[in-house]
Amino acid sequence: MNAISVSRQRLCRGQRWVIKIGSALLTNGGRGVHRSAISAWVAQMAALRARGIEVVLVSSGAVAAGMDRLGWRRRPESIHQLQAAAAVGQSHLVQVYEQAFGDFDIPSAQILLDHDDLSNRTRYLNARSTLRTLLSLGSVPIVNENDTVVTDEIRFGDNDTLAALVANLVEADALLIMTDADGLFSEDPRENPRAELIAEASALDPRLLQVAGESRSGLGRGGMATKVRAAQLAARSGACTVIAGGAREAVITRVCAGEPLGTLLLPEAGPLAARKRWLAGQLQVRGAVVLDRGAETALLERGRSLLAVGVTGVEGCFRRGDLVSCRNSAGREVARGLVNYDSRESLRIQGQPSEKFIDLLGYRDDDELIHRDNLVLL
Ligand SMILES: Nc1ncnc2c1ncn2[C@@H]1O[C@H](COP(=O)(O)OP(=O)(O)O)[C@@H](O)[C@H]1O
């Protein structure tokens, strides 16, 4: 085999992948849930899990599967009919996945999200904790949009965007978008068979959106434009994106092994730097915590998380998930981060070790007041 390029080597090192499968692929172009293809993808994901690589699956296909089940030939226009088709299709899809993952003794888990879940900080953090817990339990979460309850204003619009937001949420190293085209081409290959594959580019290259067109299958919603935008979103938290043909033999295994399949879209900054910049730019500061000398040193010199035991003061009114300022005893802001306990809880646990949280709060969630992944040093 040819030498693996440096950027593909970066993919091979990925320990957490979000893999998105589009509707046309999942339903074999609208011919019902494609069980044999699902079994083959699941076998490859199981092999990744066996190597310790974590996988979150974002699966479309509920509407397409529901349409098939209900005998509808054309995608309905009415939102309620779409929602009904999604409800029928989703339970069928999940049952097929559950069986396929069950063959490898992997517990799959259904997660249905809407936009509110990711824009509201508390729900964002809860979704994040649940996904992380599922991954640590060896499960493969299967995410889709909660089509049955969403209305126009709150829908993600497409699962490419949802997959990118999930990649941000779980801080994935890589996002693999599997579709019915072999990657991003210089033009839609359905229109021009001589269009050329773009093997690699910066996710932020503005020329990509000029060549990325709409979906034409009548099954999916996004087309290539939403896949490129998804790669841009994923890049915000430092994830690489590959857009690849899901019908290719052993596509997941080969992409993860660094084979030059599909289109690789790269972020400009490294994962942690990108994520922290994203955090810092995203939110307003809602309050402050004051650190003792030990906590200040732990954060600034040892890259540690902030523990409540090193906090001597709490100011302002903030909720779990808000951005708070961390000040040293001289009043200088030394860091900012997303806090795991609200201001009332923080007041109760300040200066205390995490073993006392249950006595003080009646429960214990995270051991850290602010996890180091959610801290930006200033
Ligand atoms: N530049 C392009 N390169 C590749 N495919 C393109 C391009 N522009 C538009 N497309 C279309 O995007 C489709 C894939 O998007 P979509 O139908 O939404 O798939 P999915 O259901 O997997 O999300 C391809 O089948 C292709 O017709």
Ligand SMILES: N[C@@H](CCC(=O)OP(=O)(O)O)C(=O)O
């Ligand atoms: N939530 C919808 C997803 C629709 C969608 O974005 O489809 P696709 O463009 O095929 O990824 C469903 O499951 O049908």
